[in-house]
Structure formats: structure tokens, C-alpha cells
Amino acid sequence: MTEIDNWLERYGESHRDLRNPVVFWAAVPMIVIGTVGVFWALPIPLEFEEISPLLNWGSAFLMATAIYYFIISLSLAIGMLPFLLGIAAIQLWLAQSHYPAMGVSIGLLAAGTVGLLLGRRGPGIVSAVVQDFQLMMIGPVWLLSILYKRFGVPF
Numbered sequence: 001m002t003e004i005d006n007w008l009e010r011y012g013e014s015h016r017d018l019r020n021p022v023v024f025w026a027a028v029p030m031i032v033i034g035t036v037g038v039f040w041a042l043p044i045p046l047e048f049e050e051i052s053p054l055l056n057w058g059s060a061f062l063m064a065t066a067i068y069y070f071i072i073s074l075s076l077a078i079g080m081l082p083f084l085l086g087i088a089a090i091q092l093w094l095a096q097s098h099y100p101a102m103g104v105s106i107g108l109l110a111a112g113t114v115g116l117l118l119g120r121r122g123p124g125i126v127s128a129v130v131q132d133f134q135l136m137m138i139g140p141v142w143l144l145s146i147l148y149k150r151f152g153v154p155f
Contacts, residue, residue: 027115037105
């Protein structure tokens with residue numbers, strides 16, 4: 001079994017019996033966007049600015065995530081690039097807007113957490129949500145893998 005198969009199976013085990021899959025599918029991207037937004041809004045060292053005005057903790061996190069996706073599955077990584085670039089575009093827009101980036105990101109995290117709680121059923125909901133946060137960047141790949149399976153795209 002490959003590494004991606006192990007990750008997807010581990011993530012999928014705790015998501016076989018969702019109460020509300022639609023809410024869950026919305027909550028996962030909100031958690032990811034909110035988390036990246038919090039990282040994006042954190043203060044950065046001057047060395048980051050010297051390298052690039054776009055380099056910050058959030059963009060570094062997205063780059064590391066993209067690299068890891070390419071390590072575990074080329075086809076899933078290619079499929080995830082629009083999502084990762086979309087997150088970066090949202091963060092760039094938010095940084096230039098009049099909205100408080102940190103406040104919006106924390107709001108997305110809170111709404112996503114509520115969505116994860118509402119999307120689950122059965123005992124151990126809180127521990128399952130904690131595990132969702134631990135495997136946060138596997139969640140979007142797991143969702144994409146479901147679409148890939150449905151349309152017969154190998155990964």
C-alpha cells in the first residue's frame with residue numbers, strides 16, 4: 001500500500017458515517033482557508049520580506065503542502081494546485097481589503113469547526129474533530145480522491 005493510500009484510508013476510516021456530508025464538505029475548505037489565513041497574518045522576519053513580498057508563514061505552509069502532495073501523489077497534487085492557488089488568491093485579496101485578515105480567518109476556523117461538529121454523528125465527535133485538525137491538509141486530498149474515484153481518474 002502506498003503512502004497516499006495509507007493517509008486516505010486513515011482519514012476515510014473516521015469519515016464513513018457522516019451525518020451531513022454537505023456540511024462536512026464545506027467545513028474542510030473553511031478550516032484550511034482559515035488556518036492558512038491565520039498563518040498569513042502572523043508577523044514575519046525581515047529576511048522573508050527581502051526574499052519576496054509574498055513570502056510569509058501562510059505562503060510557506062502552502063508551498064510545503066504542495067511539495068508534500070507531489071511526493072505522495074502526482075495526480076492528486078496536480079488536482080490540488082487550483083485549490084492551493086485559490087487559497088493564496090483569497091489571502092492576497094484579504095490582505096489588500098479593508099477586512100481584518102486575522103478576524104476573518106478566525107471566523108472561518110470557528111465556522112468550519114462548527115461545520116465539522118454538525119457533520120458528524122455518534123460517540124467521540126470531539127476527538128474526531130481534533131483528528132480532523134491533525135490531518136487538516138489530508139482532508140482536501142481525501143475529498144478530491146472521492147471525486148477522482150467517481151470519475152475514474154487514477155491516483
